[in-house]
Amino acid sequence: DADVTQTPRNRITKTGKRIMLECSQTKGHDRMYWYRQDPGLGLRLIYYSFDVKDINKGEISDGYSVSRQAQAKFSLSLESAIPNQTALYFCATSVLGRGGYEQYFGPGTRLTVT
């Protein structure tokens, strides 16, 4: 079983709809992250959480919100989706190890807003 899972894997929605992307992990890591990836722009940080009571905005948080329901679950919401939120979304976890704070990524959610 995968250590970091994301649901759904693909989603097509319409402008103005509310949508939630979910992330679960079995790695026991405290730190969790949401990124979006757009062609030519690399991965950009939306929100991050260092523990259940700690939520922080990343580089591009406008139009998004998050919820850390438990150590293992971190959800990303788009309150009113717009077409420029069409992207590939990744959840990640991290912990201090030999590779510094190496990040472990989920498989991604491909979101299309029409």
Next chain:
Amino acid sequence: GQNIDQPTEMTATEGAIVQINCTYQTSGFNGLFWYQQHAGEAPTFLSYNVLDGLEEKGRFSSFLSRSKGYSYLLLKELQMKDSASYLCAVRDKNYGQNFVFGPGTRLSVLP
């Protein structure tokens, strides 16, 4: 702010050696990471440098020069499965100790 540059695309031949460069600018440098990402898949960790010098891991090596704000990923004995994007990321104290990713370099390995 943080600025990370990588070449957009590179092409190499199976069995050859390729070097992918990455330059960065930040006053809060706290480690440089390389990730591999196959099309449509999640990035996977390749290497980590926090001190100057070369880190070797099998066919992959990564080099860092903090004074020059420069790193490279060296891939030897290229295989077709190495065709992927390679992401350079800097962990930045000025950014909450989070990662800032470069745009990625798409490598195509030809037979």
